[in-house]
Amino acid sequence: MCLILVLAIAHYYQLADYRERKSRLMSHNAVLRRIRIKFKKEGKVVRTKNNKIEEEDIPDAMLNEIVQELKLRVPGGWTGEPPRVLDLVIKAPMVPLYAVQYMVWSAKWVVKYTVLGKEYDIADKEYLTRVNAGFTEFDWNQLEQKEREEYMTQEVWRSSTSKRKKPKSSKKKA
Numbered sequence: 001m002c003l004i005l006v007l008a009i010a011h012y013y014q015l016a017d018y019r020e021r022k023s024r025l026m027s028h029n030a031v032l033r034r035i036r037i038k039f040k041k042e043g044k045v046v047r048t049k050n051n052k053i054e055e056e057d058i059p060d061a062m063l064n065e066i067v068q069e070l071k072l073r074v075p076g077g078w079t080g081e082p083p084r085v086l087d088l089v090i091k092a093p094m095v096p097l098y099a100v101q102y103m104v105w106s107a108k109w110v111v112k113y114t115v116l117g118k119e120y121d122i123a124d125k126e127y128l129t130r131v132n133a134g135f136t137e138f139d140w141n142q143l144e145q146k147e148r149e150e151y152m153t154q155e156v157w158r159s160s161t162s163k164r165k166k167p168k169s170s171k172k173k174a
Helices: 002-026 029-042 060-070 085-115 122-133 137-142 145-153 156-162
Strands: none
Touching: 002 029, 002 060, 002 085, 029 060, 122 145, 122 156, 145 156
């Protein structure tokens, strides 16, 4: 019973997140222009409300096609399909495994970098860069290699460690 409730809540939040991403896409001017063009080609009328296109009228497949045409980066990713309850049911048994993997990873991180004080390796520098720059794993993987290398040369990964250090004052006390 408890598992069903948790799955229902998780599905609700996934749907809300999906609708939010779709809404953000629909507010993009280039996307709106493409939708109007596609509807005109098909001879359909675009319904608007308060000068906005009704989201229910736009098929996900069309929106997905437009995202691919415009090569848009959607924060959090865009699959073009709403989340399904079946996906949650399939993923639910894996939650304990993911929790154990996360605990092992966290313990290794603390021992390696906090206790032993080792320098970050390349993969961990990239992870910290991604997190500090505010990218999800999906968004980071969508970046071109050149853009990722640019972030790495800026040493964005250092900002997580430098936040703990107090900046030195350049003023001299009289």
